Structure formats: structure tokens, C-alpha cells
Amino acid sequence: MEKNVRFGSVCSGIEAASVAWNVLGWEAAFFSEIEPFPCAVLAHHYPDVPNLGDMTKFKDWPDAAIDLLCGGTPCQSFSVAGLRKGLADPRGNLMLTFGAIAARYRPQWLVWENVPGVLSSNGGADFGAFLGMLGELGYGFAYRVLDAQYFGVAQRRRRVFVVGCLGDWRSAAAVLFERHSMSGHPAPRREKGQRVANALTDRADRGGTNSEGQRLIPELAACVTTGTGQRYDTDTDTDTILPVAHSLRGEGFDASEDGTGRGTPLVPVAHIDVMPAMLNGANTTAGHSARSGHSKDAYIVPAAKAVRRLTPRECERLQGFPDDYSLIQHRNKPAADSPRYKALGNSWAVPNVRWIGQRIEAVRAIQSLRQAA
Known part of the structure; x- marks a missing residue:
């Protein structure tokens, strides 16, 4: 029987790894x-685990x-927001520091993550340097882009994950x-987004009808405006979802592929509609719709006949954290949003x-059986 895994975490943040893996023992x-x-x-959550601080002091x-x-x-050096300086950026060089830490502690397994922009940074040379380093250290590796929306949370969040195994x-x-993903029979391509039903529009001629032919009362404006002035029309956009990600970037919540918050809205309307439990306990007071030039008014989800901003609790749920996980006492008062x-x-x-x-x-269980045979 394999012993429970002990892991070291760098660039730990608020420790999605511990939330994900503590349930595994x-x-x-x-x-x-x-x-x-x-x-x-x-x-607050892990008082007995030492925080060793700056990873460059390993x-x-x-x-x-x-x-x-x-x-x-850090992903900024591989994103448009970070000017894509790659390994020329000290933040990008931290992925090489990750390898140096692996060389010191020699764990059997590695798990590393970044934005998809890392694949094309410097024509792919930066990512190639990282993988080459892992190979020189004796790690066999595989990498794959995983999207959080397929793991049970209501956001599109594509990230590159690299898994390494020492010698294998x-x-x-x-x-x-x-x-089954290697069988040569891939599943049919899914549409990138889902349209919003016409019943959600406030246009008198497109309000939709119920089974008895009665016109439905509109419950959401047909077009909303983000803090940058970009408009999303529920009647024409083929990828119609509320543009939450770009607006939340003003508060640091970024769900884009390249770390910029652009082009990858956070919450599909259809997902909110089919996951009402996500909103339980949150403030659902209707407010004004998002106004151009005021990004703080644009953290939006559907509410009664209006839109409102996402709450931190909802962002926790979008990332798979327990409710109020980040609501701690900070500087002698409850943490600000x-x-x-x-x-x-x-x-x-967390689900990824x-x-x-x-x-x-x-895989460890299979390895253990092979060693025992």
C-alpha cells in the first residue's frame, strides 16, 4: 500500500492544491x-505548514x-499583458527556478501550471527550455491544456498543466x-458558447412566448456594456455570455487564457441558469446595468430584471473553493473584496x-502493484 503523498507547493497563493488534495489524504x-x-x-487555514517565502531563496x-x-x-511574462518577454522577464525565469527546486528535493512527481500563452512564447522556445530542463533532471513528462468548465465549475479557464514523473x-x-482520448475517435466538436434564449431579451418584438402563446416579461437587458465600452448583444452574438472576466480584472480576478482578462468572459449565462445553487446565500439585489467607463459597476450576473456584480463568494465557487474560504481576518478586520x-x-x-x-x-497504485508482483 502506497503511503500518502507529501508535497511541496511553490507560488502557493491561497493553496488550491491543498484544498484539492487534502481530501485525498x-x-x-x-x-x-x-x-x-x-x-x-x-x-489562517494551515498554521502548522511552514511558509518558506521567496522561492528564489530555495x-x-x-x-x-x-x-x-x-x-x-507567474504567467505575466507569457501573456500579452506582460509584453510576452518570456524568460527575459524575471517572473518568467521562475519556471527555471521551479526546476532547480525539483533538482534539490528530487520528488517523484511534478505538477506545473501556466497560461496557454506559454506554449507560443518566444516561438515556443521558452516552453521548450522548461521541458528540456525537466528531461535533463531525469523527469519524463506530459502536458495538456485543461479547461475548468469541463470539471464542474461555471467558467471557461484554459490552463496548461505539465506532469512529470521521475524516470518515467x-x-x-x-x-x-x-x-479513450487516444483511440482516434474524438467526440463531436462542441460549440464554443451557447446562445441566450430570446425570453431573456427586453425587446418587445422578441420577448418570447410560453407554451400558451403568451408573451413573456423580459428579465434581462438584451445588450450590456462592459467597463471598456464593448457591447454584447444577446440577439446577435454567437458566443453570448455576460462579459464578467474583463470587468473583474479591475479587482484582480482574471479568467482569460493568456492572463490578460481579454476575450474569455467568465460566466456563461446558460451555466448560471442551470446552476442556481452557485448563487445561494449571495446578495441578489437588483441594481443598475453595467455602465460604460465604470468597470466597478460591471461585475455582472443576472438578477431580477437587471444585472449585478459577482461577489467574492461566487468567485470562490467559480474556482471550486469552499464558501468564504478567503474571508479571513486581515489587518485586524474582515478581508476586503x-x-x-x-x-x-x-x-x-480546484476541480482541475x-x-x-x-x-x-x-497511477501510483498501479506502480505499487507492479513492484509487488
Whole structure:
């Protein structure tokens, strides 16, 4: 029987890894985080786990026996927002520091995450350098882009995950790729987005009717405006969802593919409609619709005959965290919304990471059986 996994976490944030993996019986050996608010969250939830601070000081860290090293090094250097300087940006170089930490502690497994923009940064050379480093360290590896919307949360969030296994690329591939995905018979392509039913429009000629032919009362404006003035029309847009992600970026909540908050709205209307439990306990008071030039009024979800901003609790649910996980005492008072948005936006989506952990558990069990045979 394999022992429970002990893992080290760098760029820990508010520790999606621990939320995802503690239910598997895994234990964190150490964290590495420097931002004040995430550090406070870690101290609140995990007071017995040491936070070793700056990952570039890893040579001064104490020795530790770990089975897995995980981390999502900063994405800004691989995104448009960060000017895509790649490894020329000190933040981009932290992915090489991740490898140096792996070289010191020599865990059996690695889990690393970043935005899809890392795949094309510097023509792919930056990502190639990272993978080449893992190979030189003796790790077999596999990588895959995972989208949070397929793991049970109501947001589109595509991220690159790299899994490494010491001396064994087949085990790494077995974690990220199911056998049926390699069969050569892919599932039919799904539409990128879903249209909003006409019943949600406030246009008198397109209000929709019920089964008795009666015209429905409109409950949502047909067109909303984000803080940047971009308009999304529910009657014409083929990818009609409320443009939450760009607006939330003002508070640090970023759900885009490249780390910019652009082009990947956060919450599909259809997902909100079919997941009402996500909104339970949240403030549903109707307010004014989002106004151009006022991004703070544009954190929007449907409410009674209007729109309103997302709450931090809803952002926690979008990322798979327990309710009020980030609502801690910070600087002698309840945490403000702004640092909570930022910390949640920088975090991993918990269900993605839990799935990876479950897959690693399954592969470890197979490895154990083979060794016993």
C-alpha cells in the first residue's frame, strides 16, 4: 500500500492544491508565497505548514522529503499583458527556478501550471527550455491544456498543466491522458458558447412566448456594456455570455487564457441558469446595468430584471473553493473584496487539480502493484 503523498507547493497563493488534495489524504510539507494577503490566508487555514517565502531563496530552505512538487509560476511574462518577454522577464525565469527546486528535493512527481500563452512564447522556445530542463533532471513528462468548465465549475479557464514523473514519461502521460482520448475517435466538436434564449431579451418584438402563446416579461437587458465600452448583444452574438472576466480584472480576478482578462468572459449565462445553487446565500439585489467607463459597476450576473456584480463568494465557487474560504481576518478586520478577488483570480481551479491528484493516485497504485508482483 502506497503511503500518502507529501508535497511541496511553490507560488502557493491561497493553496488550491491543498484544498484539492487534502481530501485525498495528501499533506503539504511546505508552502512558498510572498504576497501579504495569500500569506495571511495560508496562516489562517494551515498554521502548522511552514511558509518558506521567496522561492528564489530555495538554497537556504531546510531539507524535506517530498513526493511531489507543484506550482504555477507567474504567467505575466507569457501573456500579452506582460509584453510576452518570456524568460527575459524575471517572473518568467521562475519556471527555471521551479526546476532547480525539483533538482534539490528530487520528488517523484511534478505538477506545473501556466497560461496557454506559454506554449507560443518566444516561438515556443521558452516552453521548450522548461521541458528540456525537466528531461535533463531525469523527469519524463506530459502536458495538456485543461479547461475548468469541463470539471464542474461555471467558467471557461484554459490552463496548461505539465506532469512529470521521475524516470518515467509513460506514468506522466497516463495521468493527463485517458485511454479513450487516444483511440482516434474524438467526440463531436462542441460549440464554443451557447446562445441566450430570446425570453431573456427586453425587446418587445422578441420577448418570447410560453407554451400558451403568451408573451413573456423580459428579465434581462438584451445588450450590456462592459467597463471598456464593448457591447454584447444577446440577439446577435454567437458566443453570448455576460462579459464578467474583463470587468473583474479591475479587482484582480482574471479568467482569460493568456492572463490578460481579454476575450474569455467568465460566466456563461446558460451555466448560471442551470446552476442556481452557485448563487445561494449571495446578495441578489437588483441594481443598475453595467455602465460604460465604470468597470466597478460591471461585475455582472443576472438578477431580477437587471444585472449585478459577482461577489467574492461566487468567485470562490467559480474556482471550486469552499464558501468564504478567503474571508479571513486581515489587518485586524474582515478581508476586503479587492485582495480576495485578486487571490482567487491568481489561483488554480480546484476541480482541475483534484482530478490530476486522483489520476496520480491511480497511477501510483498501479506502480505499487507492479513492484509487488
